[in-house]
Amino acid sequence: MTVDGKVMVTGGAGYIGSHAVLALLDAGYEVVVLDNLVTGFDWAVDPRAPLVRADVADEVAVRAAIRAHGVRAIMHFAGSIIVPESVADPLKYYRNNTAASRSLIESAVVEGVPHFIFSSTAATYGTPERMPIAEDDPKRPINPYGMSKLMTETMLADVAAAHPINYCALRYFNVAGADPAGRSGQSTAGATHLIKVAVEAATGKREHVGVFGTDFPTPDGTGVRDYIHVTDLAAAHVAALQKLIDRPGESHVMNCGYGRGFSVNEVLDAVDRVTNRRIERRYEGRRAGDPAELVADNAKILATLDWRPAHDDLAGIIRDALAWERALAERGR
Template sequence: MLDGKVMVTGGAGYIGSHAVLALLDAGYQVVVLDNLVTGFDWAVDPRAALVVSDVADDAKVRTAIRDHGVKAIMHFAGSVVVPESVTDPLKYYRNNTAASRSLVESAVAEGVPHFIFSSTAATYGTPDRVPIREDDPKQPINPYGTSKLMTEIMLRDVAAAHPINYCALRYFNVAGADPQGRSGQSTVGATHLIKIAVEAATGKRPAVGVYGTDFATRDGTGVRDYIHVADLAAAHVSALELLVQQPDESHTFNCGYGRGFSVLEVLDAVDRVTNMTIERRLEGRRAGDPAELVADNGAILAALPWRPERDDLEVIVKDALAWERILAERGR
């Protein structure tokens, strides 16, 4: 077990809040650092401490590291909307790359030995083959992917020069919610397909846009590898344990299930779970969207004892739907 606390940046957001739950449930002590621009203070489990700060505020971050005895950082804070990154690239290089540089510098200055980074399959761009392996070419086709890849490169170089090791986890499409109903995706105007679909199923949206029907896929719509957020959070805990056990080693892993579903297949699954038909609105492609992203997850399965427990599209949809109903009950 780690000799100190884990700082979770962006721990009031979607994936970060689930990582907080997984860490707490595993017996870790946690301090959340979040500026609450897109996160919610009510999403932070009361067992964790909350520091309201931007990750680029060096003074506040370093004070929090010292005051809380932080020995590992899980870095989720950042901007995540691919189309927005195309229209506002500087926002993504500021929030994702420059801010991450500040955070890593603070970690090195304060002697934090372990760092886990929330990366993305967008670092691959349009892949040469599917499923994608970690050593395949990294050719991002949008600023979001580039901003994350730049941080990966920075971590590689920093780990070679300083006593810190890291694990970069490249997420494929994250969906679902905590099976116990403690957290879920709560962002207004979210762009994730399953979130949008369950909002449509509960009356928050009139329809679901299908962006692109002419991709070279089995039904013409984009194919993605969907991973349950609870499984992803568990992978972070397992990755942290590996870093502690092997302090001289760093790692990069894909986080996915190794199989993909098209947009229409996902919407069909939502129809089955809800016993209703969600209206689909066919639209043109969005900038920066590749046709197919599916993980080869052999590396993470070989390196970690982690195994997916909710690898079922309908289970992911059911948990997302249950959380949407909780939000409705709370008037959110």
């Protein structure tokens, strides 16, 4: 069973959103993208999906698009995602992530959209008490980014209890890589994701890679993260949508990761092996809001969804990211 209308993908001109658009279209769904193009790119939107240029907080525009395109499900990726920036400018994050999401959720309720999938984050856990992290572990964000996402999860739970809408919040760990077919990838200027930064350095776009923190309580002192291929993440969203359609009375919150972590140095060593060159590393102090380790307990998503990772290979993630970086260079971006 599929949704009886289109899926609206907010932020569908961005990194993860554009991959979700591809996964939905490849699975046979009809899609409409809503993006303000502040950080996204119109050329990143698959031509099979119409693009509505609007902000998710613009309730008039969003509701008009929902009606015009017969939207019956929303995948919400739009928002701000840089942890250190959230510490420096918290109001931006509460506006772009929490307040804007509230407007979008209200538009969904008013227009009778029955299914909502939310792009959440492992930052909702803050500094975990144990590893790997399970969904019912304490949620104590240590930065405004994580709090802004947790507040949206809370809104969704309250709204689903009061209205005929169900939702799935997927808490991402570290997303990396690019579409293996070369159709999309991470194109944002000034990106802060480690693998993106590393392949930029490998292709000469950056002179070095900053390593923030060497005194974490981890085996080599650098931060440990669970890296998930963006194509696997996109596939999880399609599986989550199918679950919401099949079980309309149920909502879910699930971790989305592989269940194992790599340190910053281990990732950079892997990039060196893939590229057969040594990237310059500059060791600096910790960034505000960065926990030492984030690794998913992914038992729930494996048990709940018809989803299994197909790209759980660090070298493969790096190769796909590197191929996309080289394609961007050819584009002149």
